Amino acid sequence: MTVRRLAVAALTAVTAAGALSGCGGEGNWATKCTTTNMVVECAAAERPLVSGVTGELLDGAAYDLEADRGKVVVVNFWGSWCAPCRAEADDLEKTYQATKDKNVAFLGVNTRDDRDSAKAFERGYKVTYGSVYDFEGRVGLKFDVTQSAVPSTLILDRQGRIAAAIRRSTTNGELQPLVEKIAAEAAG
Numbered sequence: 001m002t003v004r005r006l007a008v009a010a011l012t013a014v015t016a017a018g019a020l021s022g023c024g025g026e027g028n029w030a031t032k033c034t035t036t037n038m039v040v041e042c043a044a045a046e047r048p049l050v051s052g053v054t055g056e057l058l059d060g061a062a063y064d065l066e067a068d069r070g071k072v073v074v075v076n077f078w079g080s081w082c083a084p085c086r087a088e089a090d091d092l093e094k095t096y097q098a099t100k101d102k103n104v105a106f107l108g109v110n111t112r113d114d115r116d117s118a119k120a121f122e123r124g125y126k127v128t129y130g131s132v133y134d135f136e137g138r139v140g141l142k143f144d145v146t147q148s149a150v151p152s153t154l155i156l157d158r159q160g161r162i163a164a165a166i167r168r169s170t171t172n173g174e175l176q177p178l179v180e181k182i183a184a185e186a187a188g
Contacts, residue, residue, distance in 0.1 A: 039167075042162060051065070057131060071104060076088075076108050076151065077108075081113065082150050090125065095179060099179050104183055112135060113135065115133060
């Protein structure tokens with residue numbers, strides 16, 4: 001393992017520890033929600049709005065979260081260097097394929113990675129949804145600093161609010177029911 005990867009692993013561990021401890025104090029939206037086994041679910045009145053998320057996809061195209069307003073958006077934070085990210089890649093793709101016809105969009109946020117490794121990951125795991133390239137973590141901060149643990153997954157409701165968060169790797173059996181539950185909510 002290279003020195004750079006060791007440093008990234010250490011930074012990830014520290015970030016995850018902060019996320020798990022609820023770092024962020026009173027401003028941490030998740031304290032108002034229910035957490036079970038590192039899965040946070042928020043009642044509609046407690047969901048924080050996410051806005052201003054833009055970035056460049058790995059393919060070079062521009063991305064703006066506002067273009068997906070009205071859809072449920074599943075956001076997965078990942079890196080090619082992350083073993084749990086590799087383990088969950090097929091499950092994320094299965095959930096995407098199973099829910100995309102329900103007006104659900106998926107977005108990856110690739111962090112602390114180089115573009116070539118990230119693109120190779122997407123090809124190798126046959127990921128068909130786009131990923132924002134976010135080496136420095138700036139896009140991730142727009143969602144909330146406590147969500148920068150890798151991997152983690154957010155589910156935004158049709159109004160662009162965080163309805164659920166999974167603060168660890170996930171499976172299709174866990175993720176798909178959560179996505180379908182949020183997709184079935186009445187708009188408004």
